[in-house]
Structures are given as structure tokens and as C-alpha cells.
Amino acid sequence: MSFNESVTVAGVLFKNPVITASGTFNFGREFEEFYPLSALGGISTKGLTLCRRDGNRPPRVAETPSGMLNSVGLQNPGIEYFLKNELPYLRTRGTVIIANIAGSTVDDYREIAEKAGESAVDMLELNISCPNVKEGGVAFGTLPSKVREVTEIAKAACGRKPLIVKLTPNVAKISDNAKAAEDGGADAISLINTLTGLAVDYRTRKPILANVTGGLSGPAVKPIALKMVWECYNAVKIPIIGMGGISSYTDALEFIIAGATAVQVGTANLVTPTAAYDIVRDLRAYLKENDLDVNKLRGSLVI
Amino acid sequence: MDYKTTITQNRRVANGVFKLTLSVGALPEILPGQFAQVKLPDGSALLRRPFCIADFDRAAGTVTLLYAVKGKGTEALSALTKGGKLDVLLPLGNGFKFDASQRKIMLIGGGMGAAVLPAFPSAYPDKEFYTFLGFANKKAVICADLKDKSRFALITTDDGSNGERGFVTDKALAEMSALKPDSIAACGPVPMYRSMQKSFAGVSAPVYVSLEERMGCGFGACLVCACKIKSGGNESYKRVCKDGPVFLLNEVCL
Numbered sequence: 057m058s059f060n061e062s063v064t065v066a067g068v069l070f071k072n073p074v075i076t077a078s079g080t081f082n083f084g085r086e087f088e089e090f091y092p093l094s095a096l097g098g099i100s101t102k103g104l105t106l107c108r109r110d111g112n113r114p115p116r117v118a119e120t121p122s123g124m125l126n127s128v129g130l131q132n133p134g135i136e137y138f139l140k141n142e143l144p145y146l147r148t149r150g151t152v153i154i155a156n157i158a159g160s161t162v163d164d165y166r167e168i169a170e171k172a173g174e175s176a177v178d179m180l181e182l183n184i185s186c187p188n189v190k191e192g193g194v195a196f197g198t199l200p201s202k203v204r205e206v207t208e209i210a211k212a213a214c215g216r217k218p219l220i221v222k223l224t225p226n227v228a229k230i231s232d233n234a235k236a237a238e239d240g241g242a243d244a245i246s247l248i249n250t251l252t253g254l255a256v257d258y259r260t261r262k263p264i265l266a267n268v269t270g271g272l273s274g275p276a277v278k279p280i281a282l283k284m285v286w287e288c289y290n291a292v293k294i295p296i297i298g299m300g301g302i303s304s305y306t307d308a309l310e311f312i313i314a315g316a317t318a319v320q321v322g323t324a325n326l327v328t329p330t331a332a333y334d335i336v337r338d339l340r341a342y343l344k345e346n347d348l349d350v351n352k353l354r355g356s357l358v359i
Numbered sequence: 360m361d362y363k364t365t366i367t368q369n370r371r372v373a374n375g376v377f378k379l380t381l382s383v384g385a386l387p388e389i390l391p392g393q394f395a396q397v398k399l400p401d402g403s404a405l406l407r408r409p410f411c412i413a414d415f416d417r418a419a420g421t422v423t424l425l426y427a428v429k430g431k432g433t434e435a436l437s438a439l440t441k442g443g444k445l446d447v448l449l450p451l452g453n454g455f456k457f458d459a460s461q462r463k464i465m466l467i468g469g470g471m472g473a474a475v476l477p478a479f480p481s482a483y484p485d486k487e488f489y490t491f492l493g494f495a496n497k498k499a500v501i502c503a504d505l506k507d508k509s510r511f512a513l514i515t516t517d518d519g520s521n522g523e524r525g526f527v528t529d530k531a532l533a534e535m536s537a538l539k540p541d542s543i544a545a546c547g548p549v550p551m552y553r554s555m556q557k558s559f560a561g562v563s564a565p566v567y568v569s570l571e572e573r574m575g576c577g578f579g580a581c582l583v584c585a586c587k588i589k590s591g592g593n594e595s596y597k598r599v600c601k602d603g604p605v606f607l608l609n610e611v612c613l
Contacts, residue, residue, distance in 0.1 A: 079581070086579040086601070089360060102582075110596050115573045117583035119406050119432075124575065128582050131596060264573075274405050326576035327398070327406060329361065329448070 060349040061340055063097070063317050065295045066218035066243035068178050070097035070152055070318055073350055074308065074336045077299050077322030078103055078156035078181065078222075079128065083142040084149065087325070091333040097318060098152030100246075101138065103183050105158050106168050108134035118255035118264040123276030123301075124323060125253050127267035130158055135168055139175050147176055154220065157210075158183040165196070165206050166213045173214030180217050182210050182242075185224030185249035197224040197249075200236035207240025218243040220297060223288075225277075226252050230284045231291035238292045246297035246320065247288060248281045274323040275301040282314050289315025289355050303331060305338035315355040360387070360451075366443040367421060369436075374498040376471070377437050378413075379424045381445060386422070389415050390454025391478035391544070392569045392605045395424060396577035398446040403435035409574045409600070411546075412450060413502070414477040422449065425474035425501060451577050452604050455544045455567055457483065465540035465564070466490045466509070467531050469547020473502045475569055476546065480508040489538050493527025493547070496520045511538065528555055532562075540564050545608070553613050566608040572599040587612035 061072045075098040076084075082102050084093050093099065111131025118125040132138075135157070146153050155177040159165040165182070172180050184197035184206055196206040203221070211219050221237035223230055225248040237245050250271025255264040263269070281300020288296055298316030302308055303324040311319045324331035343350055364381035372378045389412055396407040413425040428437050439445070457464065464486050468476045473492050480488060490509040494500050497520035506512030514522030515530055523530060528551060531543075543566040545555065552568055559566055575581035579601030588597045588610050597603060 080576075082580045082582070086576075089578070111582065111585060114583075114585045116585060117406075117573050117575050117581075119404060122402075122405055124406055126575065126581070126583055128585075131582050131585070323405075326581050329576070329578060329580075 058349045058352075059344050059347055060351065061343055063351060065297065065317050066179065066220070068152055068218055072097040072336050072340065073312065073318040074332055074339065075100055075152070075154065075297065075318055075320045076325060076332050077320035078183065080322040080325045083138070084146060087329060090329040094150035095333050095336055096151045097336070098154055098178070099146065100154040100156050100181050100320060101142075102132050103130050103156045103158045104132050104135045104138050104168065104172075105130060106135060106164055108132065108137065113266040115264060115266055116270075118270065120253065120255055120272065121276060123272050123274035125255050125265060125270035125272050126250070127265045127270035129267065135171050139171070143176060152178045154179045154181050156181040156183050156222070162206060162209055166209050169210040169213035169219075173217045177217065179220060180210070180214050181220040181222050181246060182207065183222050183249075185222050197233070198227055200232045203233045203236040204240040207237050207242050211241035220244040220246050222249055223247040224249045225280060225284055231287045234288040234292045238294050242294060244295045244297060244317075245288065245292065246299065248277065248284055248300045251277055251280065273301070275303060277301050278307065282310060285311055285316050286314040286357060302335070303327075305335050305342055308335055308339055309342070309353065312350060312353045313355070313357050315357070317354060360448055362447050362449065364445050364447050366439055366441055366445060368441060369439050369443075372425070373501045375428050376499075376501055377426055377428065379426065379436070380421050381424070381447060382421050383447075383449075384420050386415055386417050386420055387450060389422070389450045389478065389482060390456065391482050392454035392475055392546075393450035393452050394577070394604065395422065395447050395449035396451060396574075397424070397436065399432050399435050400439065400443070400445070401435070404432040406575060407448065407577060408432045408436070409451075409577050411475045411569070412478055413474045414481055416481070423477070425471070427471050448577060452600055453602070454482075455479070455569075455605050457486065457542055461486075461541035463487045463489065463538065463540045465531060465538060465543040467527060467543065467545040467547070468492045468502065469527055469545075469551040470494055470499060471501070472546035472548065472551070472569070474546075477502055477505055479544065480505075489534070489540060491515070491527045491531040494521070526554075528558060532558055535562060543567065549613055552608060552611065555608060556613065559608065567605050568608045568611065569604045570599050570606060570611065571604065574600055576600070
């Protein structure tokens with residue numbers, strides 16, 4: 057028997073490679089009405105900042121062909137609230153907890169990485185790629201030199217907790233940023249965050265989003281995400297968590313074949329609340345049926 | 360909460376407005392103001408579309424949604440026929456709630472907002488309803504049969520083509536001292552709420568309204584359907600889908 061669905065990312069064991077993506081899962085509670093969170097490989101929390109953030113003015117969402125544009129703007133209750141009121145509960149749910157953290161200055165990143173590093177989360181995911189907030193970190197995520205700098209700072213601050221750096225696709229060459237994260241000491245990278253986009257109402261000649269622009273996600277971005285995962289897989293040695301429009305177990309397999317060790321499910325959670333659960337179940341059935349170890353599929357793209 | 364439903368009717372009931380009845384099976388508890396998230400067929404849209412539960416029939420195991428055809432999603436929905444299947448999440452959100460002491464309920468519906476009201480007598484058969492419905496013109500009138508389940512009912516249109524001419528909120532206000540409702544439930548467009556925040560300021564009964572916003576998930580996870588609510592001197596964004604859609608009128612920042 058070689059069936060195996062568990063993976064290890066930066067020394068952290070995931071019972072299966074399916075993680076719910078930051079910003080699409082809040083802190084998990086809403087999904088417990090649909091399935092037990094213990095079914096998941098892991099949960100990446102709503103993006104956290106040092107202080108609570110109100111987020112952007114509505115409307116914050118627009119439907120686009122096979123996708124959605126959002127401009128939530130990192131609305132969150134702040135990391136202290138999370139550590140006190142959400143994490144103790146999440147810890148009891150039997151799944152890997154990843155704190156997604158964002159900041160506006162280097163000092164913010166240092167401080168929040170320190171707080172998350174001292175907490176009971178399993179891993180940190182450094183959000184240097186939120187496109188919806190001027191100070192949401194994307195300034196750090198675009199230039200490779202900045203990616204390296206902020207990664208070094210967060211890594212030094214977060215102690216022994218493994219650090220994932222989440223990359224933006226809105227760059228010249230994403231593999232350069234992946235290498236910069238690796239050089240800065242990242243234990244893993246995750247990609248892609250959303251692509252910046254614009255939705256227009258031709259009748260009013262106004263943007264649909266109050267924030268004007270937003271981040272595009274959903275099936276529309278999948279081919280771009282797959283290409284970027286493949287490109288990074290060929291550029292770095294650290295593990296990759298792939299995401300971008302994953303809605304089924306076959307989508308998950310495609311990312312793993314392109315080089316991802318694990319995957320994140322995002323927009324699909326909003327359409328089908330059981331999406332991540334269904335992907336875990338269907339991926340398991342596929343691996344069992346074909347007597348496969350998911351680790352053997354990684355990067356197996358045949359060119 | 361996640362139901363595979365069958366369409367028992369989907370027909371036009373007013374200008375651009377359709378009535379969709381779904382066979383659900385054993386119904387969960389439903390409050391007026393709660394809504395359904397409908398997955399459109401054949402991938403005609405990615406995100407679900409939220410519609411208020413206009414009414415429900417526990418004995419028949421059905422829910423009825425009223426929707427205005429506004430864009431591609433609702434156009435695709437309006438083309439579906441009896442026997443078609445729809446994947447629906449329901450009931451979502453916090454509906455209108457009353458305690459036992461609140462017996463006389465004033466209902467105010469403006470335009471499509473009237474679609475929320477038929478569920479009140481179904482959910483609260485023991486209460487008395489005083490119903491005010493306002494529309495642009497006679498072609499836009501929906502839920503007129505609600506008057507059969509109300510102690511008092513009045514329809515207004517902006518042009519006087521059905522019922523009395525004028526704004527529904529003005530008529531409701533004029534009857535306030537005679538009817539003395541224990542609670543007021545309103546659903547309509549934002550300008551109606553804006554005018555009510557001024558004109559209903561002196562009304563002693565609590566006024567609850569149902570809000571609407573572009574939604575993502577509908578169950579509280581994505582934080583896109585934000586509405587600003589002031590409570591205890593603080594203003595903060597709440598989720599229309601999970602914290603609402605029903606809020607106290609005087610706490611809503613419009």
C-alpha cells in the first residue's frame with residue numbers, strides 16, 4: 057500500500073494537503089454549521105493586523121466572468137482579539153492553524169510576527185500582498201529586495217514558528233520574489249494572492265467597488281496561478297502552497313502536479329460552504345483508488 | 360441548511376418581478392427577513408444570489424422567493440421552469456423577532472422591499488398586522504394579497520395608479536397614533552430608510568429594517584456585505600448577511 061494523503065510543510069504535519077485560504081474562511085466558526093473543521097489539513101486565518109481595522113466602504117464585491125473581485129480591505133478585529141477570543145477555540149478543532157499577518161511598516165511586521173510567534177498558532181503566513189489597502193503590505197511584496205527585507209525581519213521576530221510568505225502575482229517575475237523570500241529565510245511560500253482588477257458599471261460609468269479596484273479570485277485566475285506555481289517550483293527549494301481558483305479535487309491535483317506541496321481553497325468556500333471538505337473527501341478517494349502517495353505527485357508535470 | 364430543491368413554480372407576478380416556489384421538504388424554523396442563497400444553474404454565475412424568503416408553507420414544505428430581474432443571474436433564474444432543481448442555502452441571517460408583549464405589528468414595504476412581508480403572518484400567526492405597501496405605480500405592485508391577513512392594509516403608489524397617491528411612509532406615520540403599534544418592521548430602498556430616520560424619530564415603537572448589500576458567501580465568512588452600524592456611541596461595520604439583515608433603524612448609518 058502506498059496510499060498517503062498527509063504532507064509536511066516546513067516541519068509541520070498536515071493530515072491532508074487541503075488548507076482554507078485567508079479571507080475566505082474568517083476564523084472558521086461559520087463553517088462548523090456545515091462540517092467539522094478537523095476534516096481540514098489546515099486553516100489560514102483572516103488577515104490580522106496589530107490594531108483592528110474597519111475595512112473599506114461597501115460595495116466590496118463584484119461578480120466577474122468565472123471570478124469575483126473583492127475589496128474588503130483587511131477588516132479584522134486585531135491580533136490581540138484573535139489570540140484571546142478565537143485562537144483558544146480554533147486550537148481545539150484538530151487542524152493546523154496558520155495566522156495570516158499583515159502590516160503597514162517594517163516595525164508593524166516585526167511586532168505582529170513576534171506576537172504570532174509567541175502564540176499557540178502552528179505557522180505564520182506573511183501577507184505582503186493584499187492589493188486592497190495602501191498600507192496592506194503590497195508595497196513590501198512587489199520588489200524582490202523588499203520581499204527579502206521584510207521576510208528577514210519577520211523570520212527574526214517569529215522565533216521558531218515556521219514562516220510562510222504569501223506572494224502577489226502583480227509583479228514582473230514571481231520567481232524572483234519567491235527566491236527573495238527563500239533568501240530572506242522563508243520556510244515556505246504560498247501563491248497566488250489576488251490579481252488586481254476593475255469592474256465597471258457602464259450605465260453609471262462608475263466602478264462597482266467603492267474602493268475602485270479590487271482583487272480578482274476564483275476559477276478565472278487558475279491558469280495564471282498554475283503557471284506561477286510551476287515557475288516558482290523550478291526556482292526555489294522551499295515548499296510551495298498553491299492556490300488560485302481551486303474548486304475541486306482535480307484542481308487541487310493540478311496544483312500538486314505543478315509543484316505544490318499543499319493547496320489552499322479560497323473563493324470556492326464562499327460558493328459552496330462544504331467545498332474544502334468535499335475536496336478533502338474526493339482527493340482521498342482518488343488517491344485510494346489509484347493507490348497513490350500525494351507526495352509522489354508533487355512536481356510530476358510531464359513536459 | 361444546504362438544500363437540493365425542486366421548482367414548483369416560477370412565474371412573473373409584476374413588472375420584472377418573479378415568484379419562485381421551491382419544494383424543500385421538512386422546513387427548518389424560518390423568520391421573516393431571513394434569506395436564501397441560490398446557486399444559479401449551468402454556471403451562469405459564480406457567486407450565489409441572495410433573495411429574501413417571501414413566504415413559506417410548512418405543511419407543503421415549500422418556500423417562496425420574490426425576485427426582480429436585474430442582471431444576468433436573475434435573467435437565467437427567470438428562465439427556469441417547474442421541475443428544475445436548485446441548490447439553495449437557507450434560512451440565512453437574523454430575521455425580525457418580536458417578544459410576546461409585542462402584539463400589534465406595523466409592516467411597511469417599499470417597492471421590492473414588500474417581498475419580505477408575506478412571511479410575517481406565516482411565522483407569527485398570533486400577532487396583528489397593520490400593513491402599508493408603497494410602489495412606483497400599479498405595474499410594480501406585489502404582495503397585495505397580504506391585506507387578507509392584515510387587520511388593516513393600505514396600498515400607495517407614487518402616481519396614484521393603484522390605491523392612494525403618495526409615499527407609504529407618510530401614510531403609515533399618519534395612522535401611527537390611531538394604530539399604536541408595539542413594533543414596526545420595514546423593508547424598502549435606502550432613500551425610504553433615510554426619510555424614515557427623520558420622520559419616524561418621534562415614534563415610540565421600535566423600528567426594525569432589513570438591509571441589502573452585494574454579498575459573497577451569505578453566511579458571514581467573507582466580510583464583503585458590510586454595513587455601518589452605530590451602537591453605544593461607536594460606529595463599526597457589521598455583516599448584512601450574518602449580523603443582519605435586520606437592524607434597528609436608528610442604529611443604521613445610511
